[in-house]
Amino acid sequence: MLVIRPITAEDLPALLQCADASGHGFTSLPVNEEILAARIQHSEASFAKTVTTPGPEGYLMVAEDTETGEIAGTTAIEAAVGLESPFYTYHLSTVVHSSRRLNVHNVVKILTFGNDYTGVSELCTLFLRPEWRAGLNGRLLSKCRFLMMAQHPERFDKTVIAEMRGVSDEAGNSPFWDWLKDHFFSIDFTLADYLTGIGKKGFIADLMPKLPIYVNLLSPEAQAVIGEVHDNTRPALRLLEQEGFSCRGYVDIFDAGPTVECELRNIESVRHSQLCHVVIGEPQQAKEAVISNTSFSDFRAVVGPASLIDDQAVISPAMAAALQVEQGDAIRLIIQ
CATH class of the missing domain: 3.40.630.30 (Gcn5-related N-acetyltransferase (GNAT))
Structure with a gap:
């Protein structure tokens, strides 16, 4: 993992x-x-x-x-x-060079620093x-x-x-x-x-x-x-x-x-990520998810199976250990 x-x-x-x-x-x-x-x-x-x-x-x-x-x-x-x-x-943008008198109309691309x-x-x-x-x-x-x-x-x-x-x-x-x-x-x-x-x-x-x-x-x-x-x-x-x-x-x-x-x-x-509480066990009918803990200085993230039940996420003991979370801790996840 x-x-x-x-x-x-x-x-x-x-x-x-x-x-x-x-x-x-x-x-x-x-x-x-x-x-x-x-x-x-x-x-x-x-x-x-x-x-x-x-x-x-x-x-x-x-x-x-x-x-x-x-x-x-x-x-x-x-x-x-x-x-x-x-x-x-x-920045790539477009400018127009035209002359009505000469009936000339040129559209050109320019790069601006x-x-x-x-x-x-x-x-x-x-x-x-x-x-x-x-x-x-x-x-x-x-x-x-x-x-x-x-x-x-x-x-x-x-x-x-x-x-x-x-x-x-x-x-x-x-x-x-x-x-x-x-x-x-x-x-x-x-x-x-x-x-x-x-x-x-x-x-x-x-x-x-x-x-x-x-x-x-x-x-x-x-x-x-x-x-x-x-x-x-x-x-x-x-x-x-x-x-x-x-x-x-x-x-x-x-x-x-x-x-x-x-x-x-x-x-x-970001829009579809969910905050859930950890349930440590063997996920049933699980879906693959990218999961992180909610710490910043000790941030951890893994990908693996998780089962969602309301605001709870069932993850394996190995995933919980990798995320450094325990039963009931908050995690954030996005289903793949």
Whole structure:
């Protein structure tokens, strides 16, 4: 059984393994021990902090096999992005150039550089090691965050976003970045992505074109990947779309992958999650559910069978132990 829990300093070697396996374009998992160790420390402090409004907290969690102790993956939430370092995006919009005298009417797309998402909450760092990508493990990593947000809404912004990894090849080449590199940056995508992942974003403000970019001036290859996702990211995108997330024209400034958003109150798993009281036993006519306890500093979440009877949920002793709950304790769940 996998259980989601807050990361600790002892998980650093496993987090490094996840970072190494995540590949190019996974900005929030740089292969840098010092940066990842600092992120773990920040997460530990964030989980221990008393919060009434969202700030620069970051909540990083891991999925642990309860039998072996092996770390299968990671998932995270940033409470409010862009407060301590800029959160840049491009916004894809439409402008019209027309001349009544010449009877010319052209509709063109432009990309505008900005910081429109400053202060919103971000779902990030969802990575599941390949050998664990089966069953409901991916859903657990994704949906556990919504149970946390439903139970502790004061810690998060009313708007929630997720950046989807854009198109790049196995060598880390991004068609969109290749065009930017040739005209403005003169550094490889993998280096730009790494520098952003370790917080060194100054080069973006220094070199990024400040005026809107006309999409039809980009290479055909760059135009084709705007708003498209990496093949490995498609399952995560489908899960978020089922939750009500959609892209409103914002894309990543490096690989042009889409940023999707949803109001916290409108996220399906937030809206339909239920608070129940634990009954420890063997569930009958059970349904699969993602379940969390109601603690924050000791947050736990699992996926497995549960039987609902009014406001009670019957779960197995093993699930109760993984959730660190006892008979009569409150839990929050969403039926799959």
